[in-house]
Amino acid sequence: MLAMQHYNWSAGSAASSPLSNHSTMVQAVGNGTAGPRRNPTAAGLTMTLGILFNVVALAILAKAYNRFRRRSKATFLLLASSLVATDLAGHVINGALVLRRYSTSIRPTDASSLAGDPDPSCRFLGGCMVFFGLCPLFLGSAMAAERCLGVTRPLLHARLVTTARTKVALSLVGFLALCVAVLPSFSVGAYAYQYPGTWCFIRVMEDTKATDLAFVGLFSGLALSSLASAFVCNTISGITLVRARLRKSSCSQRRLARSHDTEMVVQLVGIMVTSCICWSPLLIFGLMAAQRSYSGSLSSDRDTYRRLMMTGVRMATCNQILDPWVYILLRRAVLRKIYRITKKQASFKGNTFRSTRWDVGSFQSSEKNSTKKT
Numbered sequence: 001m002l003a004m005q006h007y008n009w010s011a012g013s014a015a016s017s018p019l020s021n022h023s024t025m026v027q028a029v030g031n032g033t034a035g036p037r038r039n040p041t042a043a044g045l046t047m048t049l050g051i052l053f054n055v056v057a058l059a060i061l062a063k064a065y066n067r068f069r070r071r072s073k074a075t076f077l078l079l080a081s082s083l084v085a086t087d088l089a090g091h092v093i094n095g096a097l098v099l100r101r102y103s104t105s106i107r108p109t110d111a112s113s114l115a116g117d118p119d120p121s122c123r124f125l126g127g128c129m130v131f132f133g134l135c136p137l138f139l140g141s142a143m144a145a146e147r148c149l150g151v152t153r154p155l156l157h158a159r160l161v162t163t164a165r166t167k168v169a170l171s172l173v174g175f176l177a178l179c180v181a182v183l184p185s186f187s188v189g190a191y192a193y194q195y196p197g198t199w200c201f202i203r204v205m206e207d208t209k210a211t212d213l214a215f216v217g218l219f220s221g222l223a224l225s226s227l228a229s230a231f232v233c234n235t236i237s238g239i240t241l242v243r244a245r246l247r248k249s250s251c252s253q254r255r256l257a258r259s260h261d262t263e264m265v266v267q268l269v270g271i272m273v274t275s276c277i278c279w280s281p282l283l284i285f286g287l288m289a290a291q292r293s294y295s296g297s298l299s300s301d302r303d304t305y306r307r308l309m310m311t312g313v314r315m316a317t318c319n320q321i322l323d324p325w326v327y328i329l330l331r332r333a334v335l336r337k338i339y340r341i342t343k344k345q346a347s348f349k350g351n352t353f354r355s356t357r358w359d360v361g362s363f364q365s366s367e368k369n370s371t372k373k374t
Helices: 002-016 018-031 041-067 073-103 111-115 120-152 154-160 163-181 210-247 252-295 299-329 332-373
Strands: 191-194 199-202
Touching: 041 073, 041 299, 073 120, 073 163, 073 252, 073 299, 120 154, 120 163, 120 191, 120 199, 120 210, 120 252, 120 299, 163 210, 191 299, 199 210, 199 252, 199 299, 210 252, 252 299
Parallel strands: none
Antiparallel strands: 191 199
């Protein structure tokens, strides 16, 4: 999203002075340069807001984790803290690399430059895009599976799920994402500059090979599988909680535990919906572009897929900003305050409506009495 915001601002500036910038833009396409340097104010502001939101969410999670350290919710909070910390790291590292691309006056823009061998910074940025893209999706799936086990089999969950095992699972998640990210180092796929030359990702548009197609297929397949497994686990958890709610157990302790479970499942559903909306376009468009590029049928729609990839990476970057807000806003305390405010507003409107009806009725009755007297 940082790259796309800066690109749109630059395009608007170029359009405002076409005569002065025409020769510069022609030279940029021919020589692989991007013209004069720009001031990425909007991109820096977006990055700052993303960091602020993630830090606030981490502080709330740390406070909640200290409070529920010895309860079943501690595992969920540990996973959620890891998710927000991963989003924060991805936002800072990827954002810093993209801002560095802004500060350079030379960027590849034409097809031959985009298809050339990337420099080490591009390969590192592409690896970070893959790593910090897979980690949150893996963690969201792990959180959904953990809650599904806790809701459907609480005794088994208490016996199997511990803090130490959760930390081992987190290490495995990071290791798996890292293994996928470094595959181009073993000649399985490659990273390349993506249009307009300010960000890097898997090579899907220019000179796509069989290994590139396999790499993007693996990345998209793992990501979409994580979203699908999270959907299945959250559906099972939701159905189980609805059935338990309908039974209306009289035990106050069970009601409290069910309330905590409901809060966590609602947060997981919010994270899942946000991830699906933000990541699906990039995963699907990247896979489609790689398939068409490998088959040689992309040339006529290359500009369209470039715009689609730009939209996809912009939405994927939004996921790192929205994830902390999902947790912040969908907490039980916040939802309870929203419910009370809504209830007060509804009761106020109802009282106002009834008083208005009473005033109109009394006015009509007084008119009838005055008419009779006349």
